[in-house]
Amino acid sequence: MDNTSPDFLRVLRAERRDLLNRMRQTRFESLKQGCSHSQVIPFATYSPWLDDEAFASTFEIVKDCTMVDIYRCYELYRLSRQTRHVPGEIVEVGVWRGGTAALMAHASPRKTSHLFDTFSGVAKHDPKFDTLYSGGEHADTDEDTVRNLFERIGASCEVHRGVFPDDTLAFLPEMICLAHIDVDTYQSVKESFASIWPNVQPNGVVVFDDYGIFGCEGATQAVNEIVASHRDGLFIHNLNGHALLLKHSKAN
Ligand SMILES: C[S@@+](CC[C@H](N)C(=O)[O-])C[C@H]1O[C@@H](n2cnc3c(N)ncnc32)[C@H](O)[C@@H]1O
Numbered sequence: 001m002d003n004t005s006p007d008f009l010r011v012l013r014a015e016r017r018d019l020l021n022r023m024r025q026t027r028f029e030s031l032k033q034g035c036s037h038s039q040v041i042p043f044a045t046y047s048p049w050l051d052d053e054a055f056a057s058t059f060e061i062v063k064d065c066t067m068v069d070i071y072r073c074y075e076l077y078r079l080s081r082q083t084r085h086v087p088g089e090i091v092e093v094g095v096w097r098g099g100t101a102a103l104m105a106h107a108s109p110r111k112t113s114h115l116f117d118t119f120s121g122v123a124k125h126d127p128k129f130d131t132l133y134s135g136g137e138h139a140d141t142d143e144d145t146v147r148n149l150f151e152r153i154g155a156s157c158e159v160h161r162g163v164f165p166d167d168t169l170a171f172l173p174e175m176i177c178l179a180h181i182d183v184d185t186y187q188s189v190k191e192s193f194a195s196i197w198p199n200v201q202p203n204g205v206v207v208f209d210d211y212g213i214f215g216c217e218g219a220t221q222a223v224n225e226i227v228a229s230h231r232d233g234l235f236i237h238n239l240n241g242h243a244l245l246l247k248h249s250k251a252n
Contacts, residue, residue: 031131032217040212040239049074058106058153065149066099067138068182068209071240076100079205079244080107080178088175088201089114093164093192094182094209096138098146098157104178105155113150113157114173116164119143122184123163129186129222132215137184164188165195176200182209186218193226197233202249206233211243 020041028037049055049070055077059070066073080090080103090108092101095117105113121139143159150157160168164183176199181192189208200206208223210216223243227235232251236244 028214031215032221035217035220037212037214042239055103058103061153062099062102062149064099065097065102065145067096068100069240072209072242073100073103075238075240075242076180076207077103077107079207080104080111083177083204084108084110086177086201086204088177088199088204089173091173091176091179091196092116092182093180093188093196094184095141095146095159096182097141098149100180100182100209101146101157102149102153102155104180105150105157106153108178109155111177112173113155114160114171115146115157116160116162116168116171117141117146118163119161122188124183124187124191125185126187126218130184130218133184133218165191169195172196172199174199177204179204179206180209181206184210184216184219186222189219189222190226193222197230197245197247200247202247202251204247206245206247208243208245209241211237211241212239213241 023039024041026039030036055074059073090104090111090113093116095101095115101113101115119142121136122133125133125135143161146159160171162168172195176196179196179200181189183189183192196206210219211223212220233245233247238244
């Protein structure tokens with residue numbers, strides 16, 4: 001039997017399916033009651049990021065400046081393109097080295113990107129909600145790293161250093177088309193969203209990173225509470241670790 005024979009391929013496919021199914025049965029320890037984790041592996045295989053040359057060349061430049069995987073990066077890139085016609089600017093809270101922010105900016109060059117970060121790591125952790133974060137993580141960055149990355153991709157940005165919203169709320173644009181909240185902890189997600197959402201325009205969107213990521217139970221809980229208390233948005237749980245809240249077209 002050579003390795004292109006129908007029998008060989010049939011066995012290979014069956015084994016692959018079996019392996020993936022076994023991985024899907026993996027259950028992880030629960031860090032918080034009511035927040036279970038299993039290995040999520042979708043069945044779909046369509047991968048448009050492999051055919052999107054504009055995305056691929058930008059991702060190549062930014063990939064060393066982000067801890068976000070290609071699935072979420074591609075989603076941010078496309079959402080940024082799709083919200084180009086929505087009035088307002090792009091906002092990111094939780095920038096680190098600027099990778100996801102640069103992707104969104106590149107996809108929508110006429111918008112201004114407002115980037116908020118402490119540049120001294122994760123803030124506002126609370127052991128009552130946050131399971132693995134204890135404050136100060138991801139401090140291995142600085143504003144110059146972000147500015148240099150934006151220069152390399154030919155986009156501009158406004159960087160606002162400090163704890164959001166406490167120190168930098170005054171710099172939040174009055175109209176927002178797309179916001180990416182990537183701050184890891186319960187309180188920072190809650191407070192970032194509360195400041196940002198009133199400025200999000202109809203058909204605009206807030207993307208929450210960390211939704212359902214192991215160790216980000218605080219951020220996940222914050223999103224669940226936000227969704228339960230807001231009727232002016234459509235919630236989407238994307239299985240890649242993103243949650244989306246799309247503002248209704250008749251809101252505001
Ligand atoms: C996971 S990193 C962001 C990752 C980034 N989006 C990327 O492309 O890889 C989280 C960032 O959030 C920042 N952060 C957390 N809470 C914050 C707050 N309340 N205000 C400002 N920055 C905050 C941290 O300093 C850190 O840089």
